[in-house]
Amino acid sequence: MAKKVKDPYALRDIFKEMEMELVASLRRNFINHKVEEQAHGFSWEMWQKAKLRNLQEYRKETTSVIYRFKKRISAAIEQVLRNHFSVGERKADIKLPQDGVSTALPGEEPPQEKQFFSMNKKKLDALIKSTKNDFEDVQQAVYRKMDDVYRQTIFKTEFQLSSGAISLGKAIDKATEDFLAKGVNCIAYKDKNGEIIRYVNIADYAEMALRTASHRATLLGEGSKRDELGVHLVFVSAHANACKLCLPWQGQILIDDVFSHPNDEYIAKYKEKYKLLSDAIKAGLLHPNCRHTLATYFEGVTRLPKPQDPKIALENYNYEQRQRKLEREIRKRKRILAGTVEDEDRKEARANLRQAQKNLRDFLEAHSEFKRNQRKEKVHGNKHTLSSTLENFDDSTLKEIDERTILEVDKALAKIYKEYPSLQGIIKNVHLIEDGTAKAEIDIQNKGISLSLGINKNLTPENAKSLTEKMYGQYKWTKKPGIEGIIKHEMGHVLNYDYYVRKNHLEYGKPYSDEPLQKLINDLERNDFATELRAETLERLGVTDTDENVARYFSSYAKTKSMTNNGEFFAEAFSDYSDTEAKFIFMELLKERLK
Numbered sequence: 001m002a003k004k005v006k007d008p009y010a011l012r013d014i015f016k017e018m019e020m021e022l023v024a025s026l027r028r029n030f031i032n033h034k035v036e037e038q039a040h041g042f043s044w045e046m047w048q049k050a051k052l053r054n055l056q057e058y059r060k061e062t063t064s065v066i067y068r069f070k071k072r073i074s075a076a077i078e079q080v081l082r083n084h085f086s087v088g089e090r091k092a093d094i095k096l097p098q099d100g101v102s103t104a105l106p107g108e109e110p111p112q113e114k115q116f117f118s119m120n121k122k123k124l125d126a127l128i129k130s131t132k133n134d135f136e137d138v139q140q141a142v143y144r145k146m147d148d149v150y151r152q153t154i155f156k157t158e159f160q161l162s163s164g165a166i167s168l169g170k171a172i173d174k175a176t177e178d179f180l181a182k183g184v185n186c187i188a189y190k191d192k193n194g195e196i197i198r199y200v201n202i203a204d205y206a207e208m209a210l211r212t213a214s215h216r217a218t219l220l221g222e223g224s225k226r227d228e229l230g231v232h233l234v235f236v237s238a239h240a241n242a243c244k245l246c247l248p249w250q251g252q253i254l255i256d257d258v259f260s261h262p263n264d265e266y267i268a269k270y271k272e273k274y275k276l277l278s279d280a281i282k283a284g285l286l287h288p289n290c291r292h293t294l295a296t297y298f299e300g301v302t303r304l305p306k307p308q309d310p311k312i313a314l315e316n317y318n319y320e321q322r323q324r325k326l327e328r329e330i331r332k333r334k335r336i337l338a339g340t341v342e343d344e345d346r347k348e349a350r351a352n353l354r355q356a357q358k359n360l361r362d363f364l365e366a367h368s369e370f371k372r373n374q375r376k377e378k379v380h381g382n383k384h385t386l387s388s389t390l391e392n393f394d395d396s397t398l399k400e401i402d403e404r405t406i407l408e409v410d411k412a413l414a415k416i417y418k419e420y421p422s423l424q425g426i427i428k429n430v431h432l433i434e435d436g437t438a439k440a441e442i443d444i445q446n447k448g449i450s451l452s453l454g455i456n457k458n459l460t461p462e463n464a465k466s467l468t469e470k471m472y473g474q475y476k477w478t479k480k481p482g483i484e485g486i487i488k489h490e491m492g493h494v495l496n497y498d499y500y501v502r503k504n505h506l507e508y509g510k511p512y513s514d515e516p517l518q519k520l521i522n523d524l525e526r527n528d529f530a531t532e533l534r535a536e537t538l539e540r541l542g543v544t545d546t547d548e549n550v551a552r553y554f555s556s557y558a559k560t561k562s563m564t565n566n567g568e569f570f571a572e573a574f575s576d577y578s579d580t581e582a583k584f585i586f587m588e589l590l591k592e593r594l595k
């Protein structure tokens with residue numbers, strides 16, 4: 001059962017999480033240019049057209065992200081508002097005067113409890129409905145915003161490329177920098193004339209809107225209790241930090257004509273002595289994000305809060321706003337880092353993030369009365385967001401590697417599994433390695449057989465592209481498009497291993513005695529499967545089966561000796577992205593053998 005949400009700030013967390021998933025989605029759709037460029041040869045017009053064609057798929061992905069959060073948002077709103085209404089009722093109960101002091105006016109009949117409770121219950125239900133409807137509109141605005149950002153990125157990238165000699169990755173980073181700096185800022189604030197004065201981030205709006213609504217729910221709960229008691233006087237809390245709108249009302253006694261329901265006689269009795277709460281609200285009290293509370297006031301019984309120095313309270317408020325600004329800057333820098341494509345730009349983004357964090361630490365050292373709230377610095381992006389997008393493995397052991405590499409590995413595996421469904425799910429461990437680009441291994445033990453895939457911790461889309469180009473140019477490797485080709489080579493080994501596991505009627509993770517395992521090891525070492533494919537491929541090419549011809553028609557690495565005989569030939573031929581006759585003959589023979 002899901003944990004109940006009681007804190008308005010939880011809705012901010014949900015929207016921050018959504019925002020980071022949308023940033024990751026946008027980035028995924030634009031970082032693929034690295035692989036496309038290598039695989040097909042780069043053409044800006046082709047890239048632009050491909051991205052525009054992909055718009056429909058991107059829209060589906062955006063819709064999917066937003067839909068996944070829809071129920072959580074609705075549940076959070078309902079839980080927070082109902083909880084705060086109940087809290088308000090309990091608070092009013094706790095603050096009742098003791099020692100039998102009468103709270104009713106002389107000669108006044110107690111009000112009908114159910115009538116007033118029902119009235120505020122209806123107000124609460126209306127508040128919940130209104131808040132949910134507002135956030136339905138917010139989610140639609142998020143969808144439109146991300147659609148606009150995708151289109152704008154394509155055309156801004158074209159402008160950046162035409163303005164100077166920069167890489168496509170750099171151009172994308174420049175095209176998205178404004179979006180990443182502001183985040184999904186699709187909520188428009190308007191002035192009295194209906195003119196838009198500024199846009200705000202969805203997470204900031206979510207916190208403000210639910211905090212304000214939950215505050216109102218608490219006040220409705222307290223008001224329903226005051227109606228039961230027939231007491232409608234309240235006093236405003238007094239804080240050591242307060243804005244200009246609230247300062248005049250700190251510690252003031254007011255007639256609650258907003259959250260409770262005093263009759264005309266009651267208002268007339270106290271109006272000359274106290275102001276109406278409705279007038280205070282019109283003047284700015286209980287504004288959005290206001291933290292002032294109201295408590296029931298019993299004449300001659302209640303002690304009013306100690307007055308605060310207005311000058312100090314305002315100064316503290318301004319310092320607190322400075323802290324909030326520094327926290328927003330940290331979130332901004334984390335968002336930029338999460339969405340940046342180019343390695344050089346990512347280094348700069350990390351440096352800017354560290355500086356923003358230092359600025360906050362320096363501020364808190366200078367103002368020790370304020371405490372660090374790390375929750376306000378979080379963007380809830382990387383670990384959770386990335387894991388939720390992966391289809392083929394868990395990234396929990398890959399914390400040190402470039403996030404883009406993880407996404408490319410996942411994409412490469414998805415393609416291979418689509419073509420070879422029998423391989424899906426047999427790799428139980430994807431981990432980091434220090435040497436080599438990647439490594440597929442089979443572990444044969446009595447307790448079970450397992451397959452693993454190692455990825456070099458320093459592998460990035462950029463250096464993978466550079467390496468595969470270099471090795472192909474020197475005839476050392478077959479043609480490969482960066483990370484995708486490197487992973488396909490290793491999955492060639494996996495396919496080769498799996499062939500013999502199946503041939504011997506063995507299962508992964510199941511214990512076996514020495515005899516069947518030794519037979520498997522012997523079969524793998526001899527590797528007749530790969531040896532026969534090599535011989536038949538070269539025979540169809542009309543050449544003799546020699547290492548020189550393997551190097552000539554495939555690569556020099558294809559003739560390398562390994563744990564399995566001709567295992568590197570198999571993996572190199574399997575991961576060849578060229579259009580050569582040798583590659584097509586091998587793949588045709590392979591498919592025949594796998595039937």
